[in-house]
Amino acid sequence: MTAPDSLAVWLRVRRVAAWHQAPALRPALPARDGFRAWCQGPVRRRDPVRAERLLAAHALASADAARHAPLDFPRLAAWQCEVLGQAQAPFRTSDAHAKAGRERYGLGPDTPAAFAACLREAADPRLPLAARAARAYLDVAFFHPFTDGNARAALLTLVHVLAREGVVLPEVGPLQTTRYADDPVGAVDLATLVGVLNRRGA
Numbered sequence: 453m454t455a456p457d458s459l460a461v462w463l464r465v466r467r468v469a470a471w472h473q474a475p476a477l478r479p480a481l482p483a484r485d486g487f488r489a490w491c492q493g494p495v496r497r498r499d500p501v502r503a504e505r506l507l508a509a510h511a512l513a514s515a516d517a518a519r520h521a522p523l524d525f526p527r528l529a530a531w532q533c534e535v536l537g538q539a540q541a542p543f544r545t546s547d548a549h550a551k552a553g554r555e556r557y558g559l560g561p562d563t564p565a566a567f568a569a570c571l572r573e574a575a576d577p578r579l580p581l582a583a584r585a586a587r588a589y590l591d592v593a594f595f596h597p598f599t600d601g602n603a604r605a606a607l608l609t610l611v612h613v614l615a616r617e618g619v620v621l622p623e624v625g626p627l628q629t630t631r632y633a634d635d636p637v638g639a640v641d642l643a644t645l646v647g648v649l650n651r652r653g654a
Contacts, residue, residue, distance in 0.1 A: 455549070457558035458633035462594035463566075466587065469636040474583035475647030479618035482653035486623040487611050494625070501537075506604060509534035513608050517615035523571045523588065525564065525597065531608050535601045543567075548596040555633060557596040567595045574613045582650070585613040586643035594633050603628070614646070621646070622653035 487510055496503035509531040516527055525543065532541035543564050548557040573579075574588040592606035607624060614621065626645060631638060 455554065455556040458555040459557040459563070459594050459596070462590065462633040465634060465636045465639060466570075466590070469587075469639045471579050471583035471587065471640065471643065473640055474580040474586070474643035475650075477581045477614070477617075477619050477647060477650045478654045480650055480653045481618070481620050482622040484622045484653075486621040486625075486649070486653075487607070489622075490624050505535050505537055506608075509604075509608055510611070513612040514615055517612050520616055523574045523609070523612065525568055525571065528571075528592070528597070528605060528609065532598055532601060532605055535604050535608070536598075541598055543597050544599050548599070548602075550596065550602075551630070557594060563595070564597075567591065567597060570595070574609075575616075580643070581614065581617050581619065582643040582646040583640075585610045585646055586639065588613050589627075589642065590631060590639055593631055610646075619650060620653065621649045623649060 488507065491503045491506045491510065495506060512531050512534060521527060529541040529543075533539065535541075544559065547559050549555065550557070570591045571588065574584050576584065579587075589606045589610040592602060592609050596602050598605060607627065610627070611621070611624070626649065627642070631642065
């Protein structure tokens, strides 16, 4: 039996989640860059090659943030080439699965365009920055655009969205818990957690 389309579920949740409840963030450039520390610590201990690739991707994402480059799929794909050590990172061409097959992310002719539209909303000033960063993270997680490395792509996206507006988190480990497409409360809780981590670095 085919699993329900978790991407379709996420898009419904995305529309109703109480994003405006997300906390305001303070510009913060702490002494410790949480993403780099995560790469240089637990990731490097587990897999030094993976760590170096993530650091290279983070350098690209940070440079893009510094020049306020728009968030779009070609930019994510460029980061993902570094993450995976590949020359290309195209949009997936079939349904994707995760969580031991419990979640399926459908693919239709309009899926790449819908993803592009969601990414553009990461710059919408009508929502708190924490909400936009969390929502962009979840967009990448549930659109699942790449054949591999989507969790890493989601975290890079969140870090990029924050950095565009002068926010660097002192740690990212707490962000990496399992998320589900049908959980609007959990979606907003991710934005709240971004606020908690921001206060630790302020």
